[in-house]
Amino acid sequence: MRVLIVEDEALLLDKLKSEFSREGFACDTCEDGEEALFLGRETPYDLAVVDIGLPGIDGITVIKRWREEGIKFPVLILTARGLWQDKVAGLEAGADDYVAKPFQIEEVLARANALIRRSAGFASPKLQLGPLSLDTGAKKAVVDGRTLELTAFEYNALEYLAMRTGQVVSKTELTEHLYDQDFDRDSNVIEVFIARLRKKLDPDNSLKPISTLRGRGYRFELNEG
Template sequence: MRVLLVEDDSTLLDQLKQSFSDAGFACDTAADGREALYLGQEYPYDLALVDLGLPEVDGISVIETWRKENRNFPVLILTARGLWQDKVAGLEAGADDYVAKPFQIEEVLARSNALIRRSAGFASPVLRFGDLQIDTRAKHAQVAERALDLTAFEYNALEFLAMRSGEVVSKTDLTEHLYDQDFDRDSNVIEVFIARLRKKLDPDNTLKPITTLRGRGYRFELRESSAT
């Protein structure tokens, strides 16, 4: 999953980037509202974390502009402002949730995961597709209670495709959601990782979880099932 971190405190921004990167996210950063506005307009994020007190363009205006331009990724506000009116203003501008500073990074990560999951239509942190279970909190997956030994990239690709079950996801879209803006991208690498992921998910070729549509991309074929 790819996130945009917007914070003018360089120390806090570095801490957020390190924590989100350690949790398996691809991270882009912005230190002012003008840069944040541009990045949010140009790239397909799964989530943006936005400080309200930004230089150049304030956080409220950034969020309002994104929403007017139909940039509908979830937005989590980070704010040092204690007044409830400021929090309400952020939510009314189009944000989905907020965390007041100082905060625990574990709470920020938990809220971020919940927002991404809910935006894809999943209520539970454990995604179930028959014998396949994907735990979005622990970042691991299992098939028929057999834990899968996945690299971070393989897990992230699986989670991204599973959250778009039934949709066609192009190589470009998959790449942009898995890598940050500075990564040297090669679509052939995507093919290799998807092939490896298939073998780990379906060694007997019975589930057939991921279909390749030539010239179009990939589609996750399994359907969500209810918890028992």
């Protein structure tokens, strides 16, 4: 999943980026509202984490403009204080949830994951798709009672595809949502990892959960066996 983190406190920005990256997110960061506006317009993020008190264009205005332009990715706001006025202003601007500073990073991550799940149409952190069970909190995948030994990338690719069951996901889209900006997007790494993921998900080739649509991308479909 790809997240935009907008925070003008350098130490906090680094901390948030480090923790989100550790959880397997691809992270873009900026420290002011003007750049945040640009990045949000240019990239289809899975989530934005936005501090209200930004220099120049404040976070409330950034969110309002995104929403006015039809940008729909979920937004989690960070407020400097627990004032109800800040929370109300952020939610009325179009934010989806909030966390008041100081906060525990575990709460930020939990709320971020919940927003991403809800935006994909899943209320529970545990997804059941046929014989596949995904625990998005524990980052664990189980097929027919068999726990899969997946790398962080393999799990994140599986989760991204599973949350878009039945949809065609292009190789470019998958790359953009799983890797940082400096990743070599002309490589065939995605194809290699998808092949490995297929083998781990379906070693006897009976489920065929990930299909390749030549020139279009991948589609995840998994029904009860």
